[in-house]
Amino acid sequence: MREIEYSEVVKAVKDMIMYSGTDLPQDTYDALKEAMEEEKSRVSKEVIRQILENADIAKDEKRPLCQDTGLAVFFVKVGDQVKIKGGLLKDAINEGTEKGYTEGYLRASTCEPFSRANLKDTVGYNLPAIIHFDLVAGDKIDIEYAAKGGGSENVSRARVFPPAAGKEGIIEYVKEVISDAGGNPCPPITIGVGIGGTFEKAVISSKHALFRDIGSVNPDPEMAELEETILNEVNKLGIGAMGMGGTKTALAVHIEANPCHIASLPVSVNVQCHSSRHTHITL
Amino acid sequence: MATYTLTTPLSSEDTKMLKAGDTVFLNGTIYTARDAAHKRLVELIEKGEELPFDLEGSVIYFVGPTPPKPGDPIGSAGPTTSYRMDSYSPTMLKHGSKGMIGKGKRNQAVKDACVDYDGIYFGATGGAGALLGKQIKSAEVIAYPELGPEAVRKLEVENFPVTVINDTYGNDLYQMGREQYEVKD
Numbered sequence: 001m002r003e004i005e006y007s008e009v010v011k012a013v014k015d016m017i018m019y020s021g022t023d024l025p026q027d028t029y030d031a032l033k034e035a036m037e038e039e040k041s042r043v044s045k046e047v048i049r050q051i052l053e054n055a056d057i058a059k060d061e062k063r064p065l066c067q068d069t070g071l072a073v074f075f076v077k078v079g080d081q082v083k084i085k086g087g088l089l090k091d092a093i094n095e096g097t098e099k100g101y102t103e104g105y106l107r108a109s110t111c112e113p114f115s116r117a118n119l120k121d122t123v124g125y126n127l128p129a130i131i132h133f134d135l136v137a138g139d140k141i142d143i144e145y146a147a148k149g150g151g152s153e154n155v156s157r158a159r160v161f162p163p164a165a166g167k168e169g170i171i172e173y174v175k176e177v178i179s180d181a182g183g184n185p186c187p188p189i190t191i192g193v194g195i196g197g198t199f200e201k202a203v204i205s206s207k208h209a210l211f212r213d214i215g216s217v218n219p220d221p222e223m224a225e226l227e228e229t230i231l232n233e234v235n236k237l238g239i240g241a242m243g244m245g246g247t248k249t250a251l252a253v254h255i256e257a258n259p260c261h262i263a264s265l266p267v268s269v270n271v272q273c274h275s276s277r278h279t280h281i282t283l
Numbered sequence: 284m285a286t287y288t289l290t291t292p293l294s295s296e297d298t299k300m301l302k303a304g305d306t307v308f309l310n311g312t313i314y315t316a317r318d319a320a321h322k323r324l325v326e327l328i329e330k331g332e333e334l335p336f337d338l339e340g341s342v343i344y345f346v347g348p349t350p351p352k353p354g355d356p357i358g359s360a361g362p363t364t365s366y367r368m369d370s371y372s373p374t375m376l377k378h379g380s381k382g383m384i385g386k387g388k389r390n391q392a393v394k395d396a397c398v399d400y401d402g403i404y405f406g407a408t409g410g411a412g413a414l415l416g417k418q419i420k421s422a423e424v425i426a427y428p429e430l431g432p433e434a435v436r437k438l439e440v441e442n443f444p445v446t447v448i449n450d451t452y453g454n455d456l457y458q459m460g461r462e463q464y465e466v467k468d
Contacts (some may be wrong), residue, residue, distance in 0.1 A: 020388060048443070050411050051411055054408070054412070063352075106349055108432075182457060238463065273410055274410055
């Protein structure tokens with residue numbers, strides 16, 4: 001059984017958070033650059049130019065890309081031949097999150113649901129992190145992280161369709177969600193679509209789909225084709241960068257599909273803003 | 284679509300000159316307020332009590348910045364989604380405020396208030412917090428420090444870049460832009 005020090009996990013998580021806060025991932029940067037070149041609207045083109053200039057400033061001066069530094073979301077795969085020495089893995093991820101947000105001067109955005117009181121005095125700075133664990137074979141721990149902002153989360157939706165809705169129903173549903181959202185989720189967006197499973201499985205899959213690099217190809221050819229179809233349809237809506245009108249509303253559509261109940265076709269649409277801060281390490 | 288440089292406080296003469304789609308570089312003092320601060324400000328207006336700043340000609344920025352690094356006046360400071368302020372903005376405009384800076388569409392009541400009281404809704408680029416934060420030269424919490432990122436701050440800005448979304452003539456750039464680029468099969 002391999003052992004990993006608790007403090008090593010804390011430091012790795014802290015570093016991921018601080019880096020993500022200021023350095024836009026290359027896949028997102030490249031996709032935005034391409035979108036700027038192809039955008040037909042002068043106003044939207046200028047908005048994307050500002051977004052890229054913002055990314056350059058944030059990286060060079062180590063300033064947060066956006067003031068909404070999000071809730072910290074993790075997908076963690078834990079090997080069955082590894083254990084943490086000196087504490088619990090969950091505690092180490094939370095401790096790394098608190099350190100990363102504090103030392104990186106990132107905003108604490110968590111609060112109680114009704115009093116809206118900020119939790120930093122009770123639970124900790126931007127805690128608790130949202131952590132999804134999975135158990136796998138091996139002696140490694142794989143940690144995927146994304147900072148999830150509120151504006152894009154607020155427009156996300158899920159619904160369980162009857163099976164007859166099929167692909168057409170899913171395409172129409174995604175268009176409806178993105179059309180209603182307009183400029184609110186900070187387009188050009190990435191759209192995560194979770195299909196199948198149960199209600200919650202679809203939702204979690206739509207979140208995980210956002211962690212995939214923009215420009216990567218879905219290994220399932222049927223899903224890759226559906227991603228392309230939805231992307232083209234969404235970009236016909238004319239929303240454009242920050243809703244100002246244009247041809248580049250979305251940079252990518254990512255689908256994660258699962259087997260589902262014979263009676264159901266669950267669909268979840270989770271939206272990510274243009275500041276798609278996501279990263280990944282293996283310990 | 285024109286480009287203007289304006290200094291706050293804004294007059295009706297300033298705002299009536301602007302059209303949806305224009306670019307404006309703002310200079311001078313602006314004030315920050317999000318949901319929680321708006322609720323308190325509107326309550327003060329309704330009770331006829333004094334506000335923490337003069338509303339006349341004021342520009343309100345919907346923002347909750349990141350904590351400043353040592354030596355900086357403010358951290359990253361891009362706009363938050365504006366519809367959450369829709370129920371408060373008409374009262375603010377009616378009592379003299381002339382501008383709002385945020386992102387995302389507003390409801391009809393806010394658009395009507397822009398027409399009735401010579402107000403402008405400006406859009407700033409969401410997610411460009413580092414770039415926009417650099418145009419803020421000083422920041423001072425002047426009310427509700429207990430609200431943390433949502434406290435009311437007095438900001439001095441230089442050439443702060445915004446786009447006119449809703450003008451005093453009832454135009455809406457979000458509608459106009461989308462109609463221009465929507466592809467109907």
